[in-house]
Amino acid sequence: MPSKVSEAIEVLRSLPGDQQEAVARSILDYAAQDDEWQLTDDQVAEVQRRTANRNRRVFSVAEARRRTRHLDA
Secondary structure (H helix, E strand, C coil): CCHHHHHHHHHHHHCCHHHHHHHHHHHHHHHHCCCCCCCCHHHHHHHHHHHCCCCCCCCCHHHHHHHHHHHCC
């Protein structure tokens, strides 16, 4: 077993029972997820619409945060 997994199990064992259950559910939910993402037809159309304009302006994360800072309440 990889060392991080062993370490995580030891930490998990040190938690109270209700927290152990919550973490175990989260791990099982994560493991059950399908690795493939499926877009709906509407989502595909939206991606195509947004990427169609070759002259579109793309913002950095910092710029997007600056522009939307006023929305944080």
